[in-house]
Amino acid sequence: MLVGLVGLGLLWLSRGVWWPTPPPPQMILVLGGDPDREAAAARLARSDGLPVVVTGGTNPEYAHWLFQQKEGLPSRQVQLDYRARDTVSNFTSLVDDLRKSRIRHALLVTSTDHMQRALLVGRIVAGSRGIHLTPVSVPCGDLCVVEGRRRLWGDGARAALWVISGQDIRPWVEERVAPWLEKAGFR
Numbered sequence: 701m702l703v704g705l706v707g708l709g710l711l712w713l714s715r716g717v718w719w720p721t722p723p724p725p726q727m728i729l730v731l732g733g734d735p736d737r738e739a740a741a742a743r744l745a746r747s748d749g750l751p752v753v754v755t756g757g758t759n760p761e762y763a764h765w766l767f768q769q770k771e772g773l774p775s776r777q778v779q780l781d782y783r784a785r786d787t788v789s790n791f792t793s794l795v796d797d798l799r800k801s802r803i804r805h806a807l808l809v810t811s812t813d814h815m816q817r818a819l820l821v822g823r824i825v826a827g828s829r830g831i832h833l834t835p836v837s838v839p840c841g842d843l844c845v846v847e848g849r850r851r852l853w854g855d856g857a858r859a860a861l862w863v864i865s866g867q868d869i870r871p872w873v874e875e876r877v878a879p880w881l882e883k884a885g886f887r
Contacts, residue, residue, distance in 0.1 A: 722805040722832035725750060727798075729833075731790045731810040731818055732757030735766075740838045741809045742771040750807070751777050755794060756784035787817055788858045791825035792868060799829040808833040813844040817852045824859040 728750050730741040735758050745752045745767075752773070757763055760780055767778045783793035798806070806826070810818045815837050822833045861869050 725805050725807045725834060726803050727806045728752045728836075729798075729806045729808050730754040730757060731787065731808070731814065732784070733814070734811055734838070734840070734843075735762065736840070737809050737811060737838050738763060738766055740836070742767050742773065744807065744809070744836065745773055745777060746771050749777075751779070753779045753781060753794065753798075755781045755790045756786075757782075786855075786870075787814070787821050788825070788855050788862065788868060788870070790818075791822050791859070792862050795825050795829050795831065798826070798831055803831055805832045805834065807836050809836045809838060811840040811844070812837045813840050813847060817847055817855055820852060820856045821859040824856060824863060828863040 725748075728741050728745055730737050730752060732738070732754055733756065738754055738757055741752050741754070744750070752767070754763060757780060758766075763778070763780050764775075767773045768775060781794055784790040808815075808818060808822055815835050819833065819835055826833055858869055861867075
């Protein structure tokens with residue numbers, strides 16, 4: 701089993717050699733949580749004409765004002781999706797929709813401090829559907845919050861389990877494991 705895991709790891713790490721070159725970007729995927737991300741994506745969309753999908757973003761009134769009135773993008777170029785509630789569901793809630801739309805390459809817009817976790821989760825979830833992600837980091841300046849390894853690898857594990865099972869384990873953990881951890885004094 702260990703040899704198999706090592707083999708899979710080496711295969712994954714060597715994917716740059718055998719994985720086909722992605723087509724040019726076909727869309728901009730914005731992970732909500734910061735209006736600066738949406739503003740950066742709006743400017744990018746205005747300059748390159750790509751469609752934008754904002755997942756879990758700001759309220760619709762602000763988003764419509766930003767994309768349509770301030771940046772002058774037509775409403776058909778911007779899609780707001782509010783199904784996500786965290787980084788993992790940013791991807792799991794819409795990756796199959798992207799695949800059905802034949803998206804193979806997206807620009808991923810998120811804050812600098814969030815990019816490492818977003819890329820890990822996105823490359824697992826979107827990568828499982830053949831979608832390549834290119835990072836576009838938005839500076840967060842004094843508002844940057846360093847994310848810990850526990851959160852990074854926890855979300856990575858959730859994403860991998862979602863790919864395998866098609867289910868997010870978070871509700872199960874919150875229902876069954878979290879109360880036990882609280883009783884044990886770990887929360």
